[in-house]
Amino acid sequence: MAVNFDIECTNAGYQPHHGHWVLRGIHLTAAPRERIAVLGPNGAGKTSLLHMLVGIKPIHEGQIRVGGVDVSQDSHIASIRQSVGLIFQEPDDQLFCATVYEDVAFGPRQMGLSETVVDARVRSTLDAVGMADQACSVSHHLSSGQKRRASLATVLVMQPKILLLDEPTNDLDPRGRRMLERILLDCPQTLLIATHDLEFVLRVCQRAILLDQGRLITDGPASQILSDARLMDEHGLEVPGSLRERHWPVSSGE
Amino acid sequence: MFAIIDHYAHKDSWLHRWHPLAKVISLLACVVMIVSLRQIGPLALALLGSWLLALGTTVPARAILKRQKVALLLGTAVLLVAWLTGRGQTHWQLGPLAVPVDPLRAAATLALKISSVLVLTVPLLATQPFFVFLETLRRLGLPNRMVSMLLLMSRYNLVLADRVQSTLRAAKMRGLRISASPARLRPLGGLFGSMVLQSLEQAERVDQAMRLRGFTGRIRTSWPYQLRPADVAKSAAVLLGAAILLAWDLWR
Ligand SMILES: Nc1ncnc2c1ncn2[C@@H]1O[C@H](COP(=O)(O)OP(=O)(O)OP(=O)(O)O)[C@@H](O)[C@H]1O
Numbered sequence: 001m002a003v004n005f006d007i008e009c010t011n012a013g014y015q016p017h018h019g020h021w022v023l024r025g026i027h028l029t030a031a032p033r034e035r036i037a038v039l040g041p042n043g044a045g046k047t048s049l050l051h052m053l054v055g056i057k058p059i060h061e062g063q064i065r066v067g068g069v070d071v072s073q074d075s076h077i078a079s080i081r082q083s084v085g086l087i088f089q090e091p092d093d094q095l096f097c098a099t100v101y102e103d104v105a106f107g108p109r110q111m112g113l114s115e116t117v118v119d120a121r122v123r124s125t126l127d128a129v130g131m132a133d134q135a136c137s138v139s140h141h142l143s144s145g146q147k148r149r150a151s152l153a154t155v156l157v158m159q160p161k162i163l164l165l166d167e168p169t170n171d172l173d174p175r176g177r178r179m180l181e182r183i184l185l186d187c188p189q190t191l192l193i194a195t196h197d198l199e200f201v202l203r204v205c206q207r208a209i210l211l212d213q214g215r216l217i218t219d220g221p222a223s224q225i226l227s228d229a230r231l232m233d234e235h236g237l238e239v240p241g242s243l244r245e246r247h248w249p250v251s252s253g254e
Numbered sequence: 255m256f257a258i259i260d261h262y263a264h265k266d267s268w269l270h271r272w273h274p275l276a277k278v279i280s281l282l283a284c285v286v287m288i289v290s291l292r293q294i295g296p297l298a299l300a301l302l303g304s305w306l307l308a309l310g311t312t313v314p315a316r317a318i319l320k321r322q323k324v325a326l327l328l329g330t331a332v333l334l335v336a337w338l339t340g341r342g343q344t345h346w347q348l349g350p351l352a353v354p355v356d357p358l359r360a361a362a363t364l365a366l367k368i369s370s371v372l373v374l375t376v377p378l379l380a381t382q383p384f385f386v387f388l389e390t391l392r393r394l395g396l397p398n399r400m401v402s403m404l405l406l407m408s409r410y411n412l413v414l415a416d417r418v419q420s421t422l423r424a425a426k427m428r429g430l431r432i433s434a435s436p437a438r439l440r441p442l443g444g445l446f447g448s449m450v451l452q453s454l455e456q457a458e459r460v461d462q463a464m465r466l467r468g469f470t471g472r473i474r475t476s477w478p479y480q481l482r483p484a485d486v487a488k489s490a491a492v493l494l495g496a497a498i499l500l501a502w503d504l505w506r
């Protein structure tokens with residue numbers, strides 16, 4: 001194989017309880033360090049796709065390889081989970097320890113890192129997401145945006161090779177969004193970002209895929225897809241304001 | 255109850271500096287001894303001792319006091335039941351009021367026991383990160399599965415309480431009235447059903463999140479502790495205090 005893809009979906013499908021297909025016929029490849037947006041209306045299957053990539057949701061058809069490893073084989077799951085970080089759509093699912101610090105330290109400790117390394121990593125990550133002052137706060141009592149930042153930290157701290165983010169900008173204030181943008185633009189990981197925040201996509205992702213009713217509708221440069229008014233309208237989305245004002249596509253903002 | 259866990263874990267006091275294994279063993283032994291006391295005098299002193307330990311943890315007195323409500327409530331309940339069932343034989347005459355001595359003593363004993371034990375949970379739980387407490391229990395032989403369950407429970411307590419509150423609030427805003435009529439109770443049943451379902455689903459998602467972050471059945475945590483003479487001295491002092499109370503209780 002000429003190119004080593006970080007993510008390779010071939011005809012992947014997911015059909016819970018033998019009911020309707022939530023996802024079907026998904027072909028997708030992601031090269032290392034690519035930043036790809038996963039777009040689509042509510043219920044399109046974005047979250048399901050991210051969950052399939054880490055083996056939380058089973059693959060009922062086709063194949064998914066992450067980091068060259070087949071996801072459907074149970075024996076590979078542990079190694080895949082070492083190299084992939086998933087940030088859940090609901091921060092409450094992600095935060096399960098009493099304090100922010102303990103939550104962020106959980107992953108590195110499970111990796112068996114020494115306490116000095118854990119502490120250094122936790123502090124620098126909390127600093128990066130603007131939560132250094134909340135290290136000792138009770139996770140459950142944070143505001144929604146703070147929970148979002150904390151759950152981001154719990155995954156960033158593990159320094160995975162591939163990052164899957166599910167609606168990462170939800171609940172973030174403008175400063176929080178800019179912070180997230182900076183972190184993602186600087187990070188060396190391959191990114192897959194499911195989101196409805198199209199302005200964010202324009203600034204962070206070079207590429208986008210569009211899902212609707214479990215099907216992959218299109219795959220291409222983010223600015224091109226987002227500026228296609230007819231396509232966006234057909235699938236319950238709309239051209240972001242910044243593109244409408246200029247009337248022509250702009251290149252992804254770096 | 256879980257609100258104070260970890261909140262004061264990073265403060266500093268002699269209780270924070272006490273080796274977790276020595277501390278947990280000593281305090282659990284104290285709990286056992288307190289539960290086996292039978293007389294008001296030793297029990298009152300045990301409560302005093304528990305308070306002294308709890309106040310040494312930097313947890314504010316108000317937070318500790320909150321834990322006494324349960325004890326007062328249960329004590330009162332026992333008093334009422336004993337009184338109503340007429341089991342008190344001796345009475346103190348307080349003016350027109352005949353105070354039954356035995357039920358009063360039973361209620362006080364119970365309230366004192368529960369109070370002391372609840373107050374002791376403060377130094378037990380609030381003076382080290384919860385993970386360290388769990389790791390201590392694991393080192394004392396608690397199975398990994400139980401340890402993980404305790405971890406989830408500590409978090410779920412809060413999530414569940416919040417969920418019950420917010421679901422009820424949302425339902426009330428949409429016109430739910432709580433009353434004893436069967437027609438009115440039916441939607442409430444559905445509500446609790448969906449809350450249980452939601453919680454189960456969330457428990458599953460949290461389990462997934464833990465696995466994604468490398469959890470394979472055993473929680474790893476930092477253990478930078480070494481047993482020093484000071485730790486042994488602290489344990490000895492606390493256990494000696496409890497033993498003296500127990501002796502007093504037995505020989506009085
Ligand atoms: N375990 C399951 N059982 C039944 N249906 C499911 C299951 N998981 C997902 N679905 C269905 O699959 C569809 C896609 O869900 P998914 O959460 O992936 O959508 P999404 O694109 O992330 O939507 P949103 O933008 O609202 O987050 C939904 O209609 C959902 O009801």
Ligand SMILES: [Mg+2]
Pocket residue numbers: 046047048089166
């Ligand atoms: Mg979703």
